[in-house]
Amino acid sequence: xxxxxxxxxxxxxxxxxxxxxxxxxxxxxxxxxxxxxxxxxxxxxxxxxxxxxxxxxxxxxxxxxxxxxxxxxxxxxxxxxxxxxxxxxxxxxxxxxxxxxxxxxxxxxxxxxxxxxxxxxxxxxxxxxxxxxxxxxxxxxxxxxxxxxxxxxxxxxxxxxxxxxxxxxxxxxxxxxxxxxxxxxxxxxxxxxxxxxxxxxxxxxxxxxxxxxxxxxxxxxxxxxxxxxxxxxxxxxxxxxxxxxxxxxxxxxxxxxxxxxxxxxxxxxxxxxxxxxxxxxxxxxxxxxxxxxxxxxxxxxxxxxxxxxxxxxxxxxxxxxxxxxxxxxxxx
Ligand code: G3H
Ligand code: 13P
Ligand code: ZN
Numbered sequence: 263x264x265x266x267x268x269x270x271x272x273x274x275x276x277x278x279x280x281x282x283x284x285x286x287x288x289x290x291x292x293x294x295x296x297x298x299x300x301x302x303x304x305x306x307x308x309x310x311x312x313x314x315x316x317x318x319x320x321x322x323x324x325x326x327x328x329x330x331x332x333x334x335x336x337x338x339x340x341x342x343x344x345x346x347x348x349x350x351x352x353x354x355x356x357x358x359x360x361x362x363x364x365x366x367x368x369x370x371x372x373x374x375x376x377x378x379x380x381x382x383x384x385x386x387x388x389x390x391x392x393x394x395x396x397x398x399x400x401x402x403x404x405x406x407x408x409x410x411x412x413x414x415x416x417x418x419x420x421x422x423x424x425x426x427x428x429x430x431x432x433x434x435x436x437x438x439x440x441x442x443x444x445x446x447x448x449x450x451x452x453x454x455x456x457x458x459x460x461x462x463x464x465x466x467x468x469x470x471x472x473x474x475x476x477x478x479x480x481x482x483x484x485x486x487x488x489x490x491x492x493x494x495x496x497x498x499x500x501x502x503x504x505x506x507x508x509x510x511x512x513x514x515x516x517x518x519x520x521x522x523x524x525x526x527x528x529x530x531x532x533x534x535x536x537x538x539x540x541x542x543x544x545x546x547x548x549x550x551x552x553x554x555x556x557x558x559x560x561x562x563x564x565x566x567x568x569x570x571x572x573x574x575x576x577x578x579x580x581x582x583x584x585x586x587x588x589x590x591x592x593x594x
Contacts, residue, residue: 286589411448
């Protein structure tokens, strides 16, 4: 049994309390490799932002969970070395069973998500409650994120054809019965780089797809039902057109890419939304820079020469999110 406090990590409790009262959101960035983690820590230290490091099931398979855990421990020491002990959470993203949550809790995670959103309501309640009972009874309280409503979009292990917005009528019952610490909701965001079908969008003068707005009316209804309760937004990448264009210029093909406009996320961050999940934008930034180096320097074969520029771009991206989108900069 490894407890997260021994690794220097924290749970989300205090962070969400401060984010709610301060009108900002904590960044939740997925990581799978060293360059992403370095960029996250460098950016968060530089901008004085707390951070949630997210590990998906796919990441655990790809990178090995022992390595990931020790990377998170390394991240704590690295932040210290860079001169600022920012609060760092290690969070399981989209846990889909009690067993995976338990395993993560027992091996150093300070926070887990149990995603029962695809289950019938009562089954989602029962599973989420079971995870909460286990997580909350640990010596070091592990925080739990649940989900109500289904996001559209396709990722390796996260897929759903259609989105079902969260029913505000269900949230009070769900929170009371399960005792979750935060709740992910569906108000129009979705996973991946193509968040809407072209027919759901309009086009601007340059032919760029403009997505329909998020359902702030549903968010406001939910806030009224559970005032002061931490809300989470998944699928919150903005899919910057600049990265899509660089990728396509250097041989990639990312048809019909469209994300959530940053001003809508800024608005959400000022509300009860206090955790915003971003993965796809980082994938785009890395891919853009790697493709650029590969095309411009065809004789380059030292991975540090293409992963290095990708890491620099990632750092810029994360710092921008903290400063201009989530409002988490300067909160440490
Ligand atoms: O929500 C999903 C995240 O983007 C993680 O994706 O399962 O491909 O690691 P992944
Ligand atoms: P994006 O695909 O929009 O980056 O969302 C990531 C996410 O929700 C991780 O859980
Ligand atoms: Zn997600």
